[in-house]
Amino acid sequence: MSKLLVIGTVAFDAIETPFGKTDKILGGAGTYIGLSASNFKNVDTGLVSIVGNDFPQEYFDLLHSKNINTEGIEVVKDGKTFFWGGKYHDNMNKRDTLITELNVLEHFNPVVPEKYKDAEIVMLGNLHPLVQNAALEQMNKKPKMVVLDTMNFWMDIALDDLKTLLKKVDVITINDEEAQQLSGEYSLVKAAAIIHEMGPEYVIIKKGEHGALLFHKDKMFFAPALPLADVFDPTGAGDTFAGGFTGYLAQEGELSFDNIKNAVIWGSNLASFTVEKFGVERIAGVTYAEVDERLSKFKELTKFSL
Amino acid sequence: MSKLLVIGTVAFDAIETPFGKTDKILGGAGTYIGLSASNFKNVDTGLVSIVGNDFPQEYFDLLHSKNINTEGIEVVKDGKTFFWGGKYHDNMNKRDTLITELNVLEHFNPVVPEKYKDAEIVMLGNLHPLVQNAALEQMNKKPKMVVLDTMNFWMDIALDDLKTLLKKVDVITINDEEAQQLSGEYSLVKAAAIIHEMGPEYVIIKKGEHGALLFHKDKMFFAPALPLADVFDPTGAGDTFAGGFTGYLAQEGELSFDNIKNAVIWGSNLASFTVEKFGVERIAGVTYAEVDERLSKFKELTKFSL
Numbered sequence: 001m002s003k004l005l006v007i008g009t010v011a012f013d014a015i016e017t018p019f020g021k022t023d024k025i026l027g028g029a030g031t032y033i034g035l036s037a038s039n040f041k042n043v044d045t046g047l048v049s050i051v052g053n054d055f056p057q058e059y060f061d062l063l064h065s066k067n068i069n070t071e072g073i074e075v076v077k078d079g080k081t082f083f084w085g086g087k088y089h090d091n092m093n094k095r096d097t098l099i100t101e102l103n104v105l106e107h108f109n110p111v112v113p114e115k116y117k118d119a120e121i122v123m124l125g126n127l128h129p130l131v132q133n134a135a136l137e138q139m140n141k142k143p144k145m146v147v148l149d150t151m152n153f154w155m156d157i158a159l160d161d162l163k164t165l166l167k168k169v170d171v172i173t174i175n176d177e178e179a180q181q182l183s184g185e186y187s188l189v190k191a192a193a194i195i196h197e198m199g200p201e202y203v204i205i206k207k208g209e210h211g212a213l214l215f216h217k218d219k220m221f222f223a224p225a226l227p228l229a230d231v232f233d234p235t236g237a238g239d240t241f242a243g244g245f246t247g248y249l250a251q252e253g254e255l256s257f258d259n260i261k262n263a264v265i266w267g268s269n270l271a272s273f274t275v276e277k278f279g280v281e282r283i284a285g286v287t288y289a290e291v292d293e294r295l296s297k298f299k300e301l302t303k304f305s306l
Numbered sequence: 307m308s309k310l311l312v313i314g315t316v317a318f319d320a321i322e323t324p325f326g327k328t329d330k331i332l333g334g335a336g337t338y339i340g341l342s343a344s345n346f347k348n349v350d351t352g353l354v355s356i357v358g359n360d361f362p363q364e365y366f367d368l369l370h371s372k373n374i375n376t377e378g379i380e381v382v383k384d385g386k387t388f389f390w391g392g393k394y395h396d397n398m399n400k401r402d403t404l405i406t407e408l409n410v411l412e413h414f415n416p417v418v419p420e421k422y423k424d425a426e427i428v429m430l431g432n433l434h435p436l437v438q439n440a441a442l443e444q445m446n447k448k449p450k451m452v453v454l455d456t457m458n459f460w461m462d463i464a465l466d467d468l469k470t471l472l473k474k475v476d477v478i479t480i481n482d483e484e485a486q487q488l489s490g491e492y493s494l495v496k497a498a499a500i501i502h503e504m505g506p507e508y509v510i511i512k513k514g515e516h517g518a519l520l521f522h523k524d525k526m527f528f529a530p531a532l533p534l535a536d537v538f539d540p541t542g543a544g545d546t547f548a549g550g551f552t553g554y555l556a557q558e559g560e561l562s563f564d565n566i567k568n569a570v571i572w573g574s575n576l577a578s579f580t581v582e583k584f585g586v587e588r589i590a591g592v593t594y595a596e597v598d599e600r601l602s603k604f605k606e607l608t609k610f611s612l
Contacts, residue, residue: 091492189535210516222607224528229495261610301528302608304567
């Protein structure tokens with residue numbers, strides 16, 4: 001049994017896409033990461049987060065049913081859960097944030113449960129770099145791998161904190177625009193080289209429907225996204241990717257470049273399910289047979305015989 | 307020896323990118339297609355086009371040095387060669403056309419030399435669909451494969467002609483926005499299905515730096531673009547792709563799905579050279595050792611062991 005520690009938001013989302021809209025439903029980076037990682041065997045996932053007393057028991061029940069340990073989720077008695085609302089444009093590539101109520105997230109001091117302080121893999125979901133660092137500092141053993149997700153917002157308001165944290169990070173996952181902002185380079189090849197210098201030995205650049213690039217020293221690997229007839233709701237795709245990536249590596253144990261490539265494929269595989277329905281519905285219900293069948297499609301997609 | 311008939315413009319281009327600008331240099335879809343296809347063995351390439359008397363002998367000499375037959379290039383004694391000038395924006399993904407002088411192209415009646423009327427493969431470069439059709443009608447034997455490139459401009463002004471021609475076409479290569487326009491569908495999976503219904507058994511959707519998708523019945527194949535540190539000038543990348551695609555298939559002869567996948571990889575491989583320098587400079591000078599080495603990089607890029 002390998003331990004995966006996940007730091008990330010557990011939240012309410014309200015989502016509008018050309019296909020419909022939802023009331024407040026379960027969301028948050030930590031939620032997607034945990035649910036995605038739960039598809040792997042022999043992985044003990046602990047989730048560190050914060051919610052208010054409005055967070056329903058049924059959502060805890062869902063996380064427990066997937067064997068996600070929620071000891072590290074603080075419940076603030078007189079607080080309200082973080083709430084995000086957004087609307088996607090016609091082509092799903094851009095979204096507007098309509099509402100952000102930080103609520104309990106405003107005073108989030110992550111507390112890593114004793115049991116997870118020696119986790120082999122630490123997944124730092126998108127949060128203020130100081131919050132991510134506060135969690136990492138509590139480890140009593142150097143993790144085999146620290147993976148960080150972040151976003152342009154933190155580059156705007158907390159770049160120095162982010163850069164300090166990056167020195168302790170093995171893998172960074174960001175999207176193409178964020179990689180360009182962080183590095184100041186348009187070319188993703190050059191951007192990755194600069195971000196390597198900031199700390200992470202592995203740089204994963206997510207390009208949404210255009211797939212993901214993995215950079216490691218002078219090596220490159222490209223994982224396509226599976227072309228889909230319908231993308232229903234892109235929310236959580238990047239976090240699902242991170243959960244699949246870390247979950248696979250926790251299961252396998254060996255952190256070779258070959259396994260890290262496989263982990264990128266697994267992240268892409270699981271993310272392709274999340275976008276098929278609103279919120280966590282699809283990733284929370286996906287079966288082993290489904291992910292296995294889709295893995296075959298990923299293999300076929302880029303295989304050639306030259 | 308297999309025959310490849312190419313219909314396409316031979317032109318002067320003036321190009322401006324963030325890295326510099328050129329005076330009138332050799333350009334045109336037919337030029338790029340021919341130069342790209344010249345990298346394959348046992349392929350007899352005939353180019354059908356039109357130029358003015360301002361077209362220099364040295365450019366003919368270049369084409370001849372690559373064993374491209376130019377019998378089908380009409381030289382209009384009192385005419386001027388087609389001239390295009392354009393400027394690329396910072397990120398190279400968008401360009402503005404600054405000048406278009408059709409000149410001799412305005413009255414282009416393609417004449418296929420007798421020798422190429424039984425060509426196995428016909429590559430119809432981007433031109434008015436009626437011009438493409440006029441060339442195709444001159445074949446005295448049904449080609450094994452007809453490949454068509456087109457653009458949004460013809461969808462705007464000659465959609466019916468394009469749709470009539472598509473019924474005779476085996477492979478269409480267009481970019482993602484054009485596929486969306488032609489089909490009326492945003493999803494490329496749905497777009498390809500609709501374009502299949504219009505005639506082509508194979509639909510290739512080019513996504514520039516994001517690679518190319520090949521659709522055939524219910525099968526999909528994805529060829530990545532090689533991530534490059536520097537893209538100097540994207541002009542002609544799509545035509546180079548088409549030349550590599552058809553040149554490889556003419557060389558191999560067998561038009562199986564596996565070979566067509568390989569042809570997409572070869573098209574991507576050669577296109578990755580064209581963008582490294584202005585105009586045709588790089589593709590006209592590339593060596594076998596270089597393309598062979600880059601093919602290895604393409605193989606490595608998507609190989610994984612799951």
